[in-house]
Amino acid sequence: MSGIDPRIADALARLPDYLGNHVIVSLTALALGLAISLPLAIAATRNARLRWPLLAFSSLVQTIPGLALLALFYPLLLGLSMLTERTFGAGFSALGFLPSVLALTLYSMLPVLRNTVTGIAGIDPAVNEAALGVGMTRRQALWMVELPLALPVIMAGIRTSAVWVIGTATLSTPVGQTSLGNYIFAGLQTQNWVFVLFGCVAAAVLALVVDQLLALMESGVGRGKRTRVALGGVGLLLVVGAALAPSFARPPATYAIGAKTFTEQYLLAALIEQRLNTAGLTASRREALGSMIVFNALAAGDIDVYVDYSGTIWANQMGRTDAPGREKVLEEVGRWLKERGVVLLGPLGFENAYALGMARKRAEALGVRSIADLAPLAPRLTMVGDLEFFSRPEWAAIRNAYGLAFANQRLLAPDYMYQAAAAGEVDVISAYTSEGRVTQYDILLLEDPKQAIPPYDAILLLSPKRTGDQALRDALAPLVGRIDVGLMREAGLRAGDSANRQSIESVARWMWDQIEARKPR
Amino acid sequence: MAQAPAAIAFDAVSKRFAEARTNALDRVSLDVAGREFLAVVGPSGSGKTTLLRLVNRLAEPSEGTVRFEGKDVRAIDAIGLRRRIGYVFQGIGLFPHLTVAENVGITPKLLGWEQQRISARVDELLSLVHLAPSDYRDRLPAELSGGERQRVGIARAIAANPPVVLMDEPFGALDPLTRDALAQEYRRLHDQLGLTSILITHDMTEALLLADRIAVMHEGRIIEVDTPHALMTEAKHAYVHELMQTPRRRAERLGALMAGRK
Numbered sequence: 053m054s055g056i057d058p059r060i061a062d063a064l065a066r067l068p069d070y071l072g073n074h075v076i077v078s079l080t081a082l083a084l085g086l087a088i089s090l091p092l093a094i095a096a097t098r099n100a101r102l103r104w105p106l107l108a109f110s111s112l113v114q115t116i117p118g119l120a121l122l123a124l125f126y127p128l129l130l131g132l133s134m135l136t137e138r139t140f141g142a143g144f145s146a147l148g149f150l151p152s153v154l155a156l157t158l159y160s161m162l163p164v165l166r167n168t169v170t171g172i173a174g175i176d177p178a179v180n181e182a183a184l185g186v187g188m189t190r191r192q193a194l195w196m197v198e199l200p201l202a203l204p205v206i207m208a209g210i211r212t213s214a215v216w217v218i219g220t221a222t223l224s225t226p227v228g229q230t231s232l233g234n235y236i237f238a239g240l241q242t243q244n245w246v247f248v249l250f251g252c253v254a255a256a257v258l259a260l261v262v263d264q265l266l267a268l269m270e271s272g273v274g275r276g277k278r279t280r281v282a283l284g285g286v287g288l289l290l291v292v293g294a295a296l297a298p299s300f301a302r303p304p305a306t307y308a309i310g311a312k313t314f315t316e317q318y319l320l321a322a323l324i325e326q327r328l329n330t331a332g333l334t335a336s337r338r339e340a341l342g343s344m345i346v347f348n349a350l351a352a353g354d355i356d357v358y359v360d361y362s363g364t365i366w367a368n369q370m371g372r373t374d375a376p377g378r379e380k381v382l383e384e385v386g387r388w389l390k391e392r393g394v395v396l397l398g399p400l401g402f403e404n405a406y407a408l409g410m411a412r413k414r415a416e417a418l419g420v421r422s423i424a425d426l427a428p429l430a431p432r433l434t435m436v437g438d439l440e441f442f443s444r445p446e447w448a449a450i451r452n453a454y455g456l457a458f459a460n461q462r463l464l465a466p467d468y469m470y471q472a473a474a475a476g477e478v479d480v481i482s483a484y485t486s487e488g489r490v491t492q493y494d495i496l497l498l499e500d501p502k503q504a505i506p507p508y509d510a511i512l513l514l515s516p517k518r519t520g521d522q523a524l525r526d527a528l529a530p531l532v533g534r535i536d537v538g539l540m541r542e543a544g545l546r547a548g549d550s551a552n553r554q555s556i557e558s559v560a561r562w563m564w565d566q567i568e569a570r571k572p573r
Numbered sequence: 574m575a576q577a578p579a580a581i582a583f584d585a586v587s588k589r590f591a592e593a594r595t596n597a598l599d600r601v602s603l604d605v606a607g608r609e610f611l612a613v614v615g616p617s618g619s620g621k622t623t624l625l626r627l628v629n630r631l632a633e634p635s636e637g638t639v640r641f642e643g644k645d646v647r648a649i650d651a652i653g654l655r656r657r658i659g660y661v662f663q664g665i666g667l668f669p670h671l672t673v674a675e676n677v678g679i680t681p682k683l684l685g686w687e688q689q690r691i692s693a694r695v696d697e698l699l700s701l702v703h704l705a706p707s708d709y710r711d712r713l714p715a716e717l718s719g720g721e722r723q724r725v726g727i728a729r730a731i732a733a734n735p736p737v738v739l740m741d742e743p744f745g746a747l748d749p750l751t752r753d754a755l756a757q758e759y760r761r762l763h764d765q766l767g768l769t770s771i772l773i774t775h776d777m778t779e780a781l782l783l784a785d786r787i788a789v790m791h792e793g794r795i796i797e798v799d800t801p802h803a804l805m806t807e808a809k810h811a812y813v814h815e816l817m818q819t820p821r822r823r824a825e826r827l828g829a830l831m832a833g834r835k
Contacts, residue, residue: 182666184631186680186729187656200670 167209
């Protein structure tokens with residue numbers, strides 16, 4: 053194995069899981085989309101008043117960015133799940149599969165609808181007249197004449213739809229559905245280009261294979277060659293079978309571990325998974341989730357464990373704007389969580405606070421040491437925040453406390469901000485205090501004299517349904533209070549160092565070795 | 574002609590289309606006797622095709638009654654009615670994705686005939702329209718010439734032994750030689766099978782030579798209906814008289830040519 057890049061080996065090891073889930077979610081959506089679109093399209097060819105609103109609606113859906121469509125379904129389903137839980141006593145998982153399938157189903161509809169309507173409308177009127185004239189019923193005319201004649205156009209629509217859905221399914225990762233998008237999102241966050249490429253190529257190959265199998269079936273149906281239809285069908289079944297096989301062979305994972313969208317979270321999720329595996333528990337990871345989604349998913353029991361930060365809960369969930377100090381915040385957050393049934397297993401031992409950061413040279417040139425110094429200069433400076441920073445209450449608190457108004461505000465994936473600041477492309481960044489790149493790129497973290505930013509202790513949270521789960525508690529207990537900020541920064545640097553070619557898993561194992569080595573005897 | 578109820582009867586039938594200002598058909602009354610061969614002539618837009626479509630309920634009259642074998646067609650199930658009436662369409666309307674045999678056998682199939690019976694019937698019909706079954710059965714319409722397609726269209730129309738055949742310009746777009754041969758062949762089939770036929774045509778000469786009677790339509794009305802001989806010799810309507818000029822002049826010239834006069 054020494055010849056293979058460890059990142060490729062890592063990517064290959066995840067392929068059965070990612071590909072399998074990707075195939076299942078996209079083909080389910082495609083099948084559902086067909087089952088809805090075909091009858092609707094046929095109804096639209098019979099009723100002109102239905103045609104326009106239907107095509108307009110499906111075109112409208114298409115204009116919604118895929119990621120937004122997926123994200124919209126999560127809160128919708130969460131609300132629905134709570135409603136059914138209240139009325140029928142049984143909810144369903146609003147995370148992952150369901151929102152992805154529903155959004156992708158909507159996405160798949162336009163090409164099928166449009167091509168079916170166009171295909172049937174394009175049939176020579178003389179042929180339609182003949183169908184009725186020889187004594188066919190409307191249904192017989194549909195099945196014996198209209199559909200066979202429109203088939204090439206309809207199949208072209210189905211193939212377009214299949215390619216779209218398989219491509220867009222990569223965006224279902226942030227709503228908690230494992231897919232080939234996991235490679236792309238993780239790769240983008242951790243600057244692992246091997247992963248990004250691997251994910252793109254795998255999705256493209258899958259799309260091409262499905263497209264060609266559909267083409268084979270189409271050519272068979274068009275010329276009445278049953279073998280081709282059968283071959284295409286068998287091929288599709290093989291793809292589905294191959295995708296499902298690993299999940300049948302492997303017992304389903306008992307625990308779902310959540311992770312947000314940056315390297316530290318990927319590392320901690322991997323570390324947690326390794327701890328659970330060592331304890332003989334099976335686990336799967338749901339990565340690249342937004343802050344709100346991951347917390348709601350934990351509260352709803354869709355995921356079982358993840359690491360959050362006290363300040364995030366304090367400001368975002370509890371809506372607090374004061375900052376009474378690290379211990380006090382931790383205590384109140386713990387109490388607030390307990391009221392909602394969420395278990396705070398304990399702090400990991402480090403803080404990952406938000407801080408405004410600047411390249412040290414730039415800060416010194418401008419004479420800036422604290423956020424207060426920054427305020428008068430801000431109108432001439434550019435700031436970048438992570439994807440959620442500017443919409444978080446912490447930002448509102450900082451802005452209001454210091455009267456900040458930057459000339460320009462932009463968003464950037466968190467792992468790229470430090471480099472951008474060091475390169476002088478931006479002036480101020482929303483830095484994370486536990487980030488190794490803070491030292492690597494010599495970033496000055498500005499003081500916060502007005503204490504607008506709350507403390508951010510990393511805390512291990514368990515879902516309400518795991519409250520009495522002693523095995524889980526025991527497996528994770530060795531992590532509580534054992535990770536200091538130095539270890540976290542070093543681990544982040546190792547994971548982000550592309551020259552070193554370390555996978556997230558190997559860095560997580562290294563972290564555990566460090567924790568073991570530092571164990572007080 | 575005193576006989577049993579007419580095969581097809583139009584009784585003061587009018588047809589108005591929503592978007593048109595004038596009537597496509599205006600109080601048309603006409604009886605077509607069993608085994609009769611009726612030709613319908615008239616300029617484009619005079620209502621010929623609409624008249625035909627009323628018979629097998631591809632269109633419904635706005636006023637008046639259409640009867641099939643003495644019975645109001647509105648009281649007959651449209652699907653069943655169409656399976657008992659052969660129809661040769663203006664654009665032929667062969668199903669492009671079906672073979673010649675499948676096209677010809679479509680109505681028997683819809684009627685639930687056994688496959689063997691359909692197959693035998695298809696061979697019989699193809700022979701009847703002079704297409705060698707072994708050669709033509711499995712071809713697609715795209716692989717046929719215009720004349721061959723028309724023959725298949727006629728075979729399809731009579732496949733389920735309908736008593737009545739409606740033909741909407743079936744010989745249009747054919748070269749004159751093929752056209753004449755096919756028309757003669759159809760007349761032979763009509764007599765042989767004891768059919769009742771209504772033929773729409775633009776060609777007055779064709780109508781005169783084929784039909785038992787000719788109905789002349791103009792602006793949604795039948796202005797005259799009579800035998801070819803009567804129309805040639807004693808047309809009452811000025812327009813009909815004029816229509817007859819061309820065939821008459823041609824016939825006289827041809828006669829002169831035949832007789833060797835210049």
